[in-house]
């Protein structure tokens with residue numbers, strides 16, 4: 500009996516030392532970047548959406564047939580002499596940007612024609628505007 504009790508104690512201590520090692524490992528694994536939003540890039544994230552879905556109509560030079568809006572570049576999107584002589588995007592305020600209202604259809608007709616952008620793509624563009632609509 501004494502032998503078994505001794506073995507139990509040894510096993511108990513062994514278990515403690517393993518969990519001790521696990522605890523010591525925690526600070527090393529705690530480096531994940533939690534919660535912070537990532538910076539959206541115009542050239543890397545936003546322009547590719549336009550290249551894919553918009554530039555077949557929104558060309559350079561801007562065509563009156565496509566709202567006088569050139570979506571081939573940042574300069575075209577933010578051209579102050581563009582459509583309606585009003586800014587398409589208000590940096591930091593996606594919800595009040597005319598551009599976004601045309602994308603979500605709150606001002607019709609929805610763009611692109613047929614409304615083929617995914618909610619994730621629209622959210623990405625909105626997030627870029629809310630981050631200041633930078634030429635990044």
Ligand code: HEC
Pocket residue numbers: 548549552553554555556557564565566567568570582583587597598601602607608610611612616
């Ligand atoms: C099949 C052609 C076509 C495609 C593709 C297209 N558009 Fe348009 N777009 C138009 C036409 C035509 C107008 C002008 C008439 C109007 O305002 O509805 C226009 C107007 C707009 C306007 C309003 C400009 C203004 O201020 O008057 C916005 C904003 C716009 N488009 C955004 C987009 C975006 C963003 C995409 C791609 C995701 C896109 N469009 C794809 C044809 C197109």
